[in-house]
Amino acid sequence: MxxxxxxxxxxxxxxxxxxxxxxxxxxxxxxxxxxxxxxxxxxLPSEKAYLHLDKPYYVTNDTLWFKAYLTESSLHLADSASNLLYVDLIDQRSGKNAGLKRVRMDGGTGRGEIVLADSIAPGAYTIRAYTNWMRNFDDAFFFQKNIYVFDRQDTGAAPQASGPIDLQFFPEGGQLVAGISTRIAFKGINSSGLGEDISGFVLASNKDTVASFNSEHLGMGRFQFLPKDGESYEAFVKEKDGKITRVNFPAIQENGFTMLVDNLSNPxxxxxxxxxxxxxxxxxxxxxxxxxxxxxxxxxxxxxxxxxxxxxxxxxxxxxxxxxxxxxxxxxxxxxxxxxxxxHSRSLRVNVAATKSSYKPRELSEVEVTVTDSTGKPVQANLSVSVTDAGQILQAPHDQNIVSYLLLSSDLKGFIEKPSYYFDPAIAQRKIHMDYLMMTQGWTRFKWNDVLQDSIQAPKRYIEQGVTMEGDVKRNNKKLTEKTALSLYLSNDSLSTFMTSETDNEGHFTIYNLVFEDSLKIRLQGMNKKGNQNLSFILKPFEAPRATVVKVPFKPVTVDAKQLADFLRRAAEDQEIARKIRANRERLLQEVTIKAKKEVPRDARKLYNSADATLKVTQQMASGYTSVLDMLAGRVAGLSVMGSGMNASVSIRGNRGEPLFVLDGMPVDKGLITSLNVYDVESIDVLKGASAAIYGSRGGNGVISVLTKRGNDNYDYSQDIVPGVLVSKIVGFAVPKEFYAPAYPVTAPPSTLPDYRSTIFWAPLLQTDSNGKVRFKYHNSDAATTVDIRAEVLTPTGIPGFGKSVYSVR
The missing domain is CATH 2.60.40.2560 (Immunoglobulin-like)
Incomplete structure (x- = not known):
């Protein structure tokens, strides 16, 4: 029962x-x-990241364009938990990180590019994508894709596989039990890490042949086998040169369980x-x-x-x-x-269609993408589209796409060869070959031992919704023994703000979820009552996960020699044209003399035009005081300072309360002003009465505006080192560039510059309408070629889709 x-x-x-x-x-x-x-x-909820690249291989000085997708792992819903995705480029020969991007994710999508400058040597690379949370798990769950960067001398010849075949056997269910007939799957891999078609046989201890096997797809296959009590077996594989090599065969268990599964007979x-x-x-x-x-x-x-x-x-x-x-x-x-x-073929149906089957060079192309579900209903979805010159870029057959990645590769450990092969409805044997893959590629998302244990260890890394800044504070180069309050001034072209934080008892501090683009200038100092000048700060740089060096030489699809030569030649021409355009923008002018009164630029930190009193702080003045308010005492008419240091109180004649305190243009509390290192102060402005009215009701008791040296954009940091203060920059979200596609208006005179783009068009942020459709336009290049269009799609509910199409340019 x-x-x-x-x-x-x-x-x-x-x-x-x-x-x-x-x-x-x-x-x-x-x-x-x-x-x-x-x-x-x-x-331990998990995430999946996926990158859609504009093409499979590049040339030095090229630009790699990518669209990023981020989902939760179970239902593939757009993941809004992590808003920061790391994308890096790993040199497969050395394992070194050749480039790192911090990509801001919005609703589970983001975009960016990596410029493959001259500093990036030609060769094989792996592009990775991961979040900080994903680092709690095996890095096999990072998105990883092999690419190749050619130089002008590369011939495109792929290394030939040499060496013995690695053959492994996989009893169905996990073990061979004596007296129970079962199925054994196998897989043969060559020295390049790819499946190799093989044949072989199994011998019993008396040297009788009890089974033979032949691979059916990428070195994989299976055969029926009945192990006998007290018997031992050995297997042999036939090499291409006719040599027969012995390989290990699974051990026979006297007792145990077996499980056979038929997933193909009934859908x-x-x-x-x-x-x-x-x-x-x-x-x-x-x-x-x-x-x-x-x-x-x-x-x-x-x-x-x-x-x-x-x-x-x-x-x-x-x-x-x-x-x-x-x-x-x-x-x-x-x-x-x-x-x-x-x-059940529930993936999206993605139809990519140009308005014509053939265009002329530089003619405007219009393409429509229609997305429907498996029942034909229109679907609103996010998608990215890459358009490439098929005469230069040869797409790998059955390469990875968003469907094969989310449904297959992301849940298996190890390299999956030709993953989209198993989703091609035109291939009659794809389901049986998929079953071979299921038997030979192990499950890796978790182990039952981890799930069934009484307690689960808390994750060490956290979800990031912004950039994290962390570091250590020391006093006299020794660890702190108590918590220390910190003040931070953060600024860039679009942001200017103050923050306060606190170290732990050992001096470590972390600032979470900073949201800014490009870079951010920080000014960090302690806020304790004494000893600020003895503090030193060390910011911890981001450490990308270590990458495993790939021993197997990687080469992309075997590119036709002429096709590769055309790609490299035209890439070089494109880069030379771009270089000349940049050079022509720079013109040497005749010497001219300009006579005018020098205009002193207005300090952007000041809302007011002039102050009622200004105190310029000199090195000698600062050496005699420990607090800004101490320096003001007795130096400004009508301003009264009672007490000293952190306990000082201040008032301006005619007002009962304390004035508004402003630091480099930002209103702050008095505690931050009194904790400032006096060596870092450039000047102090005092505003009274009508002069303070620009600050509204907050300035009713007057204003004390403190301007720091490091808050001045013209400050030369190399000339003045202030004890107990750290001024540095941290990197934020990368600012994505816009893909440049030239326009050729019909009425404009023809351009004399040749146009042989390998990536003709790149659109990472398309969205279908309520009818499931989206249209886009672009101009073709000068090449008489075939144009390849590829679209990758993901709905907010986690259903992926992929579509492609071609047209000719004559």
Whole structure:
């Protein structure tokens, strides 16, 4: 007898899905597993990042354009938790980071570019994308894509694979048990890390051939096998040169469990066959748990008898993608695992169509993208489009796209060769080949041991919604022994603000979620009552995750020699034209003499034109005082200072309350003014009566405006070092550039500059309307060629889509 408990995966939010299992079933094990998975996902929810690149390979001085997508991992909803995505470029030979971008994510999307300057050597690179939160998990979950940067001398010849074949066997369910027939999947990989078609055989200890095997797709295949009691086996693979090489064969277990899964015979049901050989047990209660990306899909209960156990598990309500099946024994221990891929073709339908099948060079092209769901209804979605010259850029066959990444590659560890092959409806054998992949590529998102343990370790890294600044404070180069208050002045072209913070007992401080573009100038100092001059500050730079050096030489698709030569030649011409255009903008003028009265620029920190009194602070003056207010005492008529240091109070004659304090144009409290390092003060302005009216009611008691040296844009930091003050810059969100596509108006005279762009057009921020449509226009280049258009799409509800089209230019 089999009991099954199913959850409608697509109809409810995540938490309702799990709690629904409790309502439908009173089984303790069902509730136990659901609780464990829910708790794990609550403590360690995960994210996925994906980059759509404009093309698969580049040349030095080229620009790599990218569109970034960020989702949560289970339902692929647009992720608004992390607003900062790191994108970097890793040299595969050295593992060094050749470029880092901080991309601001808005509603799960962002964009940017990496300029491949001369400083970036030609060769193989990996572009990565990850959030700070994703660093709590294995870096195998980072988005990673191999690219290649050519130089003008590159011939495009890919290294030839050499060396022995790496052949591995994978018993279905995880183990071979003596006396139980099962299936064994296998995969052969060459020295380039790619699947290699192979054949071979298995010998028993008496040297009889008991099985033979031949790969069917990218070195993968499977065969039926019945291990016998007390027998040992060895396998042999046939090399291309006819050489026969011995390879390791899985060990035979005397007792245990096996599980076979048929996910292909019926599109709406998965058949599970479970067998067991356990001494002293003829009926063994078991559970089969199915979950899709960490959300419980079903729990089935049954007993394995002498003839095994067969279950028919409906899959119609499961989402497209990988479902993880686990067989638990009567003690609640996972004993067999198997991945299956659910393919109901629920991805978006993306139709890309130009208004004409053929255009002329430099003619205006108009393209329409229509996005519908699997039932044909229009869908509003976010998309990015790349248009390339197919005469220069050869797209890799069945390369990664957003559909294959989110539904397949992002949930498996290791390299997936030709991932979009498994989603091409024109390939009749794709589903059986996908099943081979499920048997040979291991599950990696989490391990059951991590989920089932009583306590889950809290994550070490946090979700970032902005840039993080952290560092350490020391006194006399020694660790602090108590918390210390800090003041920060932050400024750039569009931001000017003050903040306060505090160190921990050991002097470490962290400022979270700073939102700014490009860079930010910071001025940091302590706010304690004494000893500020003895403080020193160390900012911790961002440390990108270490990258593993790829030993296998990577080369992109094998590019036709003439096609590569055209790409490199035209790229060089394009860069030379750009260089000449920049040079022509600079003209040497005749000497001229300009006579005029020098205009003194107005200090942007001052709202007022002039002050009633100004105190210029000199080095000698500062050396005699520890506080700004101490310096003012007795130097400004009508201004009274009572007390000293942090305890000083100040008033301007005719007013009962204290004046408004302003620091470099920003109103602040008195405590920040009194904590300033006097060596950093440039001047102090005092405003009384009508002069202070520009500050409104806040200036009713007068204004004391303090201007610092470092707040002055013209200040030369190299000439003056102030003890206890750190002035530095930190990097913020990268400012994305706009892709330049030339326009050729019909009425304008023809340009004499040749135009052979390899990326003809790049549109990262398109959005379909209520009819599921979006149109865009661009001018073709001078090349008589085939133009390749590729669109990647993601809805707010997490459904991906991919579409492509071509047209000719004659």
């Amino acid at each position: 089999i009991k099954k408990y199913f959850i409608n995966y697509c109809a409810f939010p995540i938490l309702v899905l799990i709690s629904a299992a409790f309502h439908w079933s009173e089984e303790d094990f069902t509730q136990f597993i659901s609780n464990k998975l829910l708790r794990y996902r609550q403590v 709406f049901k998965t058949r599970v066959l479970a067998y067991a050989k356990i001494p002293g047990q003829t009926e063994i209660p078991v559970h089969v748990v199915g979950h899709s990306r960490g959300i419980v899909a079903f729990v089935a209960k049954g007993k394995i008898g002498n003839r095994g156990l067969m279950m028919q598990l409906p899959t119609a309500e499961l989402p497209d993608g990988i479902t993880h099946l686990t067989l638990f024994d009567d003690k609640g221990k996972p004993v067999c695992e198997r991945l299956v891929f659910i393919d």
